[in-house]
Amino acid sequence: MVVENPKYFYSPGKLLLTGEYVVLDGAKSLAIPTTFGQTLKITSIPEQVLRWQSVDVNNNIWFQADFELDTTSKVVTNSTLEVAQRLTQVLQVVCDLNDGFKDNFKGTLAITELEFPNNWGLGSSSTLINNLANWAQVDAFKLLKQTFGGSGYDIACAQHRTPVLYQLNEGLNISTEVSFKPSFHKELFFVHLNKKQNSRDSIKHYRSVPKDTLRNVLSKISKLTERVLTANSVQEFSDTLNKHETIISQLIKTPTIKEQLFSDYPKTIKSLGGWGGDFVLVVGNPEDKIYFKEKGYHTILSFAEMIA
Incomplete structure (x- = not known):
C-alpha cells in the first residue's frame, strides 16, 4: 500500500536538574530537554484497526498490538499484555478528551521510535504522552494527569527545545524558557x-x-x-x-x-x-x-x- 501524507510528531526526553520531589508542591525547578527523544509516525493501512508498533533504539519492534474500538478500546492481538492494557487505558483517555479521535481506530498504523534505551529513564512515557496529545490535539498535561500522573515537568521538557524553569502554581503548569549552558x-x-x-x-x-x-x-x-x-x-x-x-x-x-x-x-x-x-x-x-x-x-x- 502506498502511504499518503504520513504524520510525524517528536518530543525530546527529560532531566530534572533541581527540585526533585518538591516540584510536586510548587518549588521552582530546572527541567532540561535532552538531545534524545521519541518520534510518533502515523500512516494508513487497509486493516480496520489501530495497529501499534513500538521500536527501540536498536530498531527492534519490542511491542506490537492491534486495537479495535467499540464502546471501549479492545486489544485484538498483542505481544505484551501489560503494556497493551496500559496503552488501552491511555487511548481511552485520549478518546474521552477528544471524541473525534475514535476515527483513528480504523485503518491507522502508529509507530513509535525511541532514540534512547528504555532503561535510561529519559521519558519514554512522557514523550509518548506528548506525541499522542499533539496527534489527537488534546492538552498533554490533562492527558498526563489522567494516566501516569506526576508534576508535568517532563511534559514541559517534551514541549520545549531549551531548558525551562518549571513550577506548579495553583494547578497551572508554568514553564519559562531559560538559558543553561554554563561556562564550565x-x-x-x-x-x-x-x-x-x-x-x-x-x-x-x-x-x-x-x-x-x-x-x-x-x-x-x-x-x-x-x-x-x-x-x-x-x-x-x-x-x-x-x-x-x-x-x-x-x-x-x-x-x-x-x-x-x-x-x-x-x-x-x-x-x-x-x-x-x-x-x-x-x-x-x-x-x-x-x-x-x-x-x-x-x-x-x-x-x-x-x-x-
Whole structure:
C-alpha cells in the first residue's frame, strides 16, 4: 500500500536538574530537554484497526498490538499484555478528551521510535504522552494527569527545545524558557546508575512528609534553583548542588547517592529525578570518568551529548 501524507510528531526526553520531589508542591525547578527523544509516525493501512508498533533504539519492534474500538478500546492481538492494557487505558483517555479521535481506530498504523534505551529513564512515557496529545490535539498535561500522573515537568521538557524553569502554581503548569549552558559545562557529565528508577515509588515515599516541613523547603529549593542558573564558577555551582542534595536527603530521609555509592569521589554528584536510579550529574574532568568505569558504570555522557 502506498502511504499518503504520513504524520510525524517528536518530543525530546527529560532531566530534572533541581527540585526533585518538591516540584510536586510548587518549588521552582530546572527541567532540561535532552538531545534524545521519541518520534510518533502515523500512516494508513487497509486493516480496520489501530495497529501499534513500538521500536527501540536498536530498531527492534519490542511491542506490537492491534486495537479495535467499540464502546471501549479492545486489544485484538498483542505481544505484551501489560503494556497493551496500559496503552488501552491511555487511548481511552485520549478518546474521552477528544471524541473525534475514535476515527483513528480504523485503518491507522502508529509507530513509535525511541532514540534512547528504555532503561535510561529519559521519558519514554512522557514523550509518548506528548506525541499522542499533539496527534489527537488534546492538552498533554490533562492527558498526563489522567494516566501516569506526576508534576508535568517532563511534559514541559517534551514541549520545549531549551531548558525551562518549571513550577506548579495553583494547578497551572508554568514553564519559562531559560538559558543553561554554563561556562564550565565541559566539567559536567552524566553517569547512568545501571537501573531505572520507578518514580511512582519515590513519590509515594515523599508524600509521607509533613506539610509543615515542606513549606520551608519549597522556598529554599526555589532559591537554589535560581542560584544554579546564575552560578559563575564550577565551585559556586557545586556548592549550590551540594546544599540541594543535603536538603532533599533530610526531607526524604534517604542518604545521597554519593553517600550510598561514591563516598570516596572528591567532587559533586547530584541525583536527577527520583533518587536511586537513572542518571546522575557529576562534576569532574574527563579523566574522572575512569573512576566510574572502574566501578562498573560505563554509560557516561558529556554535557553536549545529553543537552542540546
